[in-house]
Amino acid sequence: GDSVTQTEGLVTVTEGLPVKLNCTYQTTYLTIAFFWYVQYLNEAPQVLLRSSTDNKRTEHQGFHATLHKSSSSFHLQKSSAQLSDSALYYCALSGNTRKLIFGLGTTLQVQP
Amino acid sequence: EAAVTQSPRNKVTVTGGNVTLSCRQTNSHNYMYWYRQDTGHGLRLIHYSYGAGNLQIGDVPDGYKATRTTQEDFFLLLELASPSQTSLYFCASSPGTGGYEQYFGPGTRLTVL
Numbered sequence: 001g002d003s004v005t006q007t008e009g010l011v012t013v014t015e016g017l018p019v020k021l022n023c024t025y026q027t028t029y030l031t032i033a034f035f036w037y038v039q040y041l042n043e044a045p046q047v048l049l050r051s052s053t054d055n056k057r058t059e060h061q062g063f064h065a066t067l068h069k070s071s072s073s074f075h076l077q078k079s080s081a082q083l084s085d086s087a088l089y090y091c092a093l094s095g096n097t098r099k100l101i102f103g104l105g106t107t108l109q110v111q112p
Numbered sequence: 113e114a115a116v117t118q119s120p121r122n123k124v125t126v127t128g129g130n131v132t133l134s135c136r137q138t139n140s141h142n143y144m145y146w147y148r149q150d151t152g153h154g155l156r157l158i159h160y161s162y163g164a165g166n167l168q169i170g171d172v173p174d175g176y177k178a179t180r181t182t183q184e185d186f187f188l189l190l191e192l193a194s195p196s197q198t199s200l201y202f203c204a205s206s207p208g209t210g211g212y213e214q215y216f217g218p219g220t221r222l223t224v225l
Contacts, residue, residue: 009152035213043218044202044216044217044218044219045155045202045216046216047213050213090155094212098143098160098162098168099145099157099160099170100214102154102155103154104152104153104154105154105155
């Protein structure tokens with residue numbers, strides 16, 4: 001079946017250093033879109049990034065991600081992590097059904 | 113921006129009790145979803161709907177019923193609540209599928225004693 005894998009449950013990084021959250025997927029859909037959702041403490045998930053174009057970099061709020069269909073990946077990166085980036089991050093896949101397929105999520109902790 | 117509201121925001125009930133969680137969206141979205149969020153399990157889809165009167169089974173439907181009374185309103189019903197249903201519940205809406213994002217409500221924290 002279709003799935004999204006986020007290999008790390010927790011990523012801890014020091015403020016100012018780069019961070020990378022991994023996301024890989026398996027799907028049979030031909031037309032797909034990918035999302036990164038961010039959920040801050042005691043808030044609802046909200047979209048951070050969206051992409052459906054292979055090999056095109058998408059950026060928002062200092063984060064960027066590139067969909068690579070050749071490696072089935074959509075990793076999230078930031079060059080300099082901030083304390084305010086501490087949150088739960090979900091990678092999600094949207095195919096031609098009515099559902100989003102979410103990964104299990106990665107908690108990012110940015111420490112001083 | 114999509115507006116999705118949920119009520120109540122917090123609910124405590126006892127085992128065997130009846131609970132109804134409410135969700136309303138005011139952006140004329142066709143699609144609405146109910147999720148539960150638990151540590152280690154992420155967001156799991158319970159039920160969803162693509163219009164008034166329509167109901168689709170999600171990935172973890174056991175113990176839950178849902179009803180979409182209007183385009184705006186989607187309800188989640190727990191008729192015999194159990195402690196395993198203690199969770200944070202989110203409602204979401206979307207204008208479509210195949211690439212449209214989902215907009216989430218603020219969540220309802222349910223505790224079943």
